[in-house]
């Protein structure tokens with residue numbers, strides 16, 4: 001019936017998935033989203049990918065949590081839950097909001113008072129708004145009393161941010177994605193934008209069509225490879241060898257930008273000395289790229305009028321992730337390819353608000369705007385603003401918190417909108433840790449694998465059910481508007497955070513997200529010129545933006561870098577890197593390599609997209625991408641079940657013949673609860689960013705399985 005599909009209202013918002021930050025319109029009838037259309041936003045100009053266009057109906061899924069739940073007395077916290085909705089009421093009972101909040105707040109307060117403020121921790125969400133992220137970290141810092149607050153940025157770009165803060169003083173991008181259309185040369189390394197940032201990939205393809213030379217550097221082939229001028233399919237785990245060889249060429253052939261190095265940087269001599277030992281001839285057998293190609297690409301990047309680098313998790317998710325990013329920063333600095341349109345450094349941010357959540361202080365060592373918690377001036381400023389003493393000790397990170405639970409130091413957690421039981425490395429270990437907590441409070445929209453281990457579950461609102469601001473990968477702050485009401489007794493997340501805060505002794509009274517935004521912007525110089533009214537009027541404003549009439553700065557570091565003191569002030573810093581091998585190399589027992597990541601149709605741990613009808617219909621089953629020759633060696637065929645095992649566990653799933661990965665390397669998405677691949681991954685951390693090595697661990701594979 002055509003009349004049934006005519007919307008009765010249209011609501012402008014942004015996409016809930018990736019960091020590109022596409023603007024869209026929800027078409028709504030009778031509190032149901034009928035369909036979604038792209039809008040003319042700065043990042044998408046009307047374009048949407050399959051997730052943005054079809055991934056909305058999870059909000060109406062019958063699995064939505066609609067009442068608070070409390071774990072039944074005596075029901076054990078098994079970690080082998082298979083997401084069977086029929087078992088929910090065996091494990092939990094329904095409760096009123098009053099009872100659930102009193103129990104959650106009371107237990108967390110008891111742990112704080114009996115075991116000390118550092119016995120509690122919180123994971124906020126990169127899917128929540130900036131206002132939710134800000135209030136969540138404020139609750140942990142003032143209500144729990146410690147800095148034990150983190151979120152999934154730790155699992156994606158923490159190493160990139162560590163290198164960027166160290167080298168150029170800012171963890172955000174220097175230029176927007178759209179600048180690829182102004183670049184002569186674009187290097188995309190360790191990223192698969194067609195899958196993970198699909199609309200950004202379309203701008204890259206458009207740039208290639210008008211003459212930009214695209215250099216893809218990745219051990220895996222991807223759709224974008226077909227558009228590349230060159231594909232450097234280097235061996236997994238050899239990023240530093242390849243990048244140092246390119247820098248060796250640039251130094252030896254005097255392709256460096258001497259003026260830029262002299263006026264804008266420090267530490268070049270040390271860097272140049274370090275790459276001396278990395279000639280292309282020496283590195284070619286290590287990284288698998290011949291010396292001539294290394295020379296050609298290095299010359300191309302260094303001598304073009306404008307060269308830009310974009311990177312993803314293939315760079316960051318290694319024990320040497322910070323070193324990988326240090327090399328990319330050094331490449332840009334030594335050639336002066338930063339601070340102008342069409343140049344610069346762009347770590348492609350994953351979730352739609354991972355940039356904003358980090359900016360808002362949802363990280364254990366920083367207050368909002370990256371002010372360090374162990375800096376006495378910053379601490380004094382936030383103590384004055386929040387009206388209470390704060391802990392000066394940086395908190396623990398995501399994986400460290402899991403370890404600390406099992407060591408007995410952390411006894412209570414509050415998790416909002418994250419699913420560490422699926423997303424953490426060595427997930428069996430993470431699940432054992434969550435199950436060992438005296439009190440786990442989970443705030444979510446579905447009974448996730450993490451929620452199943454909770455003592456109290458608080459039913460929250462889906463993206464389209466709330467209003468807030470979100471910051472995309474380009475540093476663009478955008479307004480997402482509420483289109484529909486939450487189902488049943490589910491509540492807005494800001495309300496839930498405040499009610500829990502009240503039970504921890506905090507008297508907050510924010511009645512609208514704009515009040516939180518206003519408090520936040522007064523504490524964050526980077527966004528001090530962005531008002532709520534301005535966002536309502538303009539829809540999106542780029543930071544840094546420090547006055548009401550500041551249009552915002554899409555390209556930064558034009559004259560100086562925001563780092564250094566005294567003689568170093570304003571200068572970027574070269575940091576040399578040497579080869580550090582992966583923590584777990586293949587051996588006779590586990591001869592192959594596992595690489596994890598995402599699929600185009602599914603999002604992270606799958607809790608939303610696997611409940612979105614169109615997306616789940618396209619990719620309904622857990623699959624492993626296996627090189628056809630490796631599958632043949634197993635005597636298997638596409639569609640056969642295989643079992644992958646590492647030293648930490650094993651999973652069975654369907655094999656798909658796919659030559660995008662090199663022989664000996666298997667790629668598996670981490671969205672399938674039936675084959676939770678993070679049971680196999682290695683929790684070894686990069687020492688600087690504390691990010692786990694999701695992109696490399698040793699496995700063995702056999703045909704058949706459960």
Ligand code: SF4
Pocket residue numbers: 015016017018019020021022044047048049050051052053196197198199200
């Ligand atoms: Fe959403 Fe990213 Fe797709 Fe845009 S590219 S529609 S932001 S998932």
